[in-house]
Amino acid sequence: MASTTTTAVAPVGISGQTLARTPVKVAAADRASRSGIWVGLFAITMSFMAFTSALFVREGSLDWGHLVLPSILYLNTFVLLASSGTFELARRHMAAAAQGRIQSSELGKIWMLATLVLGFGFCAGQYTAWQSLRAHGVYLATNPNSSFFYVLTFIHVLHVLGGIAAFGYLLLKTVLRGASVWRSFLENTAIYWHFMGVLWVYLLLLCRMKLQ
Amino acid sequence: MGKFFAVVLVVIALASAYPIVKHHFPLPEDISTHGHLIDKQLHETMVEAGIAFVGAQLVLALFLWSFTGRKPGAPLKSFPGGAKGLVIFAFVIVGLEVLALGVLGQKAWASVYFTPAKADALQVQAQAEQFAFYFRYAGPDGKFGQIHPEKIDEGNQNYFGLDPENDVAARDDIVSGELVIPVNKEVHLMLHGKDVGHSFYVRELRIQQDFVPGLDLSVHFTATKTGKYEIVCTQLCGLGHYNMKAYLNVMSQADFDAWLKQQSQ
């Protein structure tokens, strides 16, 4: 799990330039940020477990109804998982470019851009799902099923937007400024992003099984 | 100063234990059939906790007396048995205690919660609201009328939102501000929360139970002594919480029947 610097004595950044930190400090900082991302994901999991248990408790009440899930959700799922795919492609390209195994990182940057677009696409799709529910008169407080649907999907989107913000920062540094970025930052963002995909699949299944 | 600390500890330990040992804060008289189990449990726990408390403070005092202000270079000693002995002691002694209290303590809890109310228990409904208790008896027909929240009208004393015009069962329901019950007869008290969380507590009955709006909860008990006892609310319910109380009035069976008859008229 701990990322390591390249085999060179002096640590090398994502775009191949030499870095000023000592190997010991770089390795430690990389390990710490890797731990940090997993710890953060653990906390996010706990929060969604809390929402899940709230759902199970609430389900026992007489006013539990039915919610027809907007069909665009399935398209959104595909888009989000596709973005994980493009992110992986981007990540491998950038790593290869940094290690000098391929000539340029241009293709990697294109995959990163694709990920960003797909990420925004997912958020837009979720917004469309909410709009479609509203068009049918189903709002946050309409019934407990809708309450949970809106809460779970909204909070998930907030986390995805957080990932987009980090990703946007990453993209900016790599593409526009040409500055080096720690490989660990890219990898940690990837872990977070993939987790958002896994979390979404879980939430979708939960909504399908419990809210419909 | 270490020795002074030791003395202070001894004084505090003994002064704290004194009111307990001398029964200066006695439990109120027990007027229930199950209360003696709780009282016994409490007493046993008090003895054990008391020994642990006084013992620990005295040991601390002893060690402070002996091991502060020593000459520089005084030899250091290690507690015989070291950590291992103490860990074993903690597991065995505390473990046994915990097991004993946990297992034996079930009896009191079970008698209140795991035994259902007798079939012929007197059914009374208690409603808790901001900031009063009201009690409802089924009346001669033995049936409780339905509660209609939208019909609740404090001004007209329709606390339970009954609809006697349309609901036959509600017509003979008796509503009282006092919980009147016959002595030595089991009572099945059904708890209904009107607005927010409240709790029903009668010290002498050794009964305490929260009202939860939306949940049908109940307790059952048998009072063994006539008299008036205070019912107080113990779950924070708003600005009148401190003053939210009613009386439990335990009467002889004959007096109770007479009271019930009088309420019906």
Place this chain on the structure above:
Amino acid sequence: MSESSAQQAHVHAPSTGFWRKYVFSLDHKVIGKQYYALALAAVFTGMILSWLMRIHLVWPEAKIPGLELLSKAGAPGGVMTPEYYLSLLTMHGTLMVFFVLTNAPFAAFGNYFLPIQIGAEDMAFPRFNMMSFWITFLAWVVLMLAFVIPDGPPIAGWTEYTPLSAIGKDAGPGMQWGASLWGLSIAIFCAASLLGSLNFIATTLDLRAKGMTLMRMPLCTWAWFITSCIALLAFAVLLPACILLILDRHAGTSFFIPAGIVASDRVQPHSGGSPLLWQHLFWFFGHPEVYIAILPSMGIVSHILINSMRKPLLSARVVIYSMMSIGFLSYMVWGHHMFLSGMNPMSALAFSFPTLTITIPATVLTLIWLGSLYGANIQVNSASLFALGFISMFVSGGVSGFFLAQPSIDIYLHATYFVVGHFHMVMGVASLFGVFAGTYFWFPKMTGRFMNEGLGKLHFWITFIGAYCIFMPFHYLGLIGNVRRYQSFVNDFMAPYIPLHKFITIAALITGGAPFISLINVVQSRFRGKWAPEHPWNATSLEWSIPSPPPWNNFGDRHPVVYHDPYQYGIKAAKGDFVMQDSPEQVPAVGD
């Protein structure tokens, strides 16, 4: 998420400029001090609130000077209304539990000393660290706003049980906007706390110096680490709970509000919600929270005791495992706050067993502390007095928990002053004793000067004796059935006990003077205290191997190397009877 860009040689650059140096500092030491300052503001506010409550309880008609300025509606003519008593009660609990007991022993001292004690230059994520403090500060501001809004602070207690806290203004004064500010403040606090815990965990796992194995970390570092693990999971559950509460209050949802509630003559437009759901979510956080409050103090007290006794504990490893067990068990017991709540009575027994079981590691710790004192050479000073006093207070507060862990006894003692006495002794006193001990002990490290010993001892004696005078009687009052959260005692059976309440109030007013003495001591000593030598306590852990106060990057350009555990005391060595952790000097092989 690595913090620095490639060009920086360190985790962060040395601070320049007023704002970066003193306000938005990335330096964990400054952030630690900021948390401490916030906790100080909160504790004095909370204490004054408790004075107001105690005065009102025994002299309800008293005109309290200045109170009308705080709230015209709450105290017309300076006489407190019943609802304002509950407002003050709610704010007292919220401030003390969140902004004092989570901040001071954990965030303040932990932030300052954890990186140093493991040989690191700073926390893993200094920017997140800075953010976590300022977000905590924002949470505090939002909470304090409840004092200035017209309707006043909420009246539902720090536990904010639903439906009282969820239905809005029909529930009573303070429940329209005050309760919403509470929910928002705590939600913000949760986010800040999660960021903080993230830092502690990642730093402890990954930034330890060479030779600093986990088992060689000081006991206070262990306590902070375990606490941060507990806090991560606990606050991650409270945050969703607060979000759902805010939605019930403002978005018309019904997570916690059932159908058919009639409040203020209005049928509330909700249905299907579960008041017990709030209690479960809240106490799932709330019980670990109280261990978050006490564990750091256990660690700090152990650390200081060892130094004062000039010998290690009988077994540091046992202490570590005990703290871990407490942390683990803390997640299995939350239902003991809900024995009478209407949950399944079988669950009550299920929760009772782990609750009683927690007595075992707590007893182990107490016995280790006591047993270690045997044969020691205890140095008495302000720091060690508070550390020793902690043991006494922890025992006192702990044994009353023994009663409350049993559901049958809880039938009688629930919601009485017995409970209030229990949690005040463990949290309000014992936990704070750890903070006081840490303050006296580490003041020379943080400032290079000693605190005044005379004032310190005075602070201790007033607090120690005073706390017993205040809180021991609470247990007796609980035994006779004195119900809590009452603004006045109007029950027939309470009449004979009013004089005891008066005694408690007077004791509280006198004892409350002690923290002021301590505050004067802190301020005075900061500028005019006696200069401390390089080794003021002849202590061994890494914080004592660097200058006082420490430089911005703690260890300068060197990478500290650790050779053994931090409790080499009571041996014949070059510097005296101790060997510092980063000294390669040979130490006798010990069991642990």
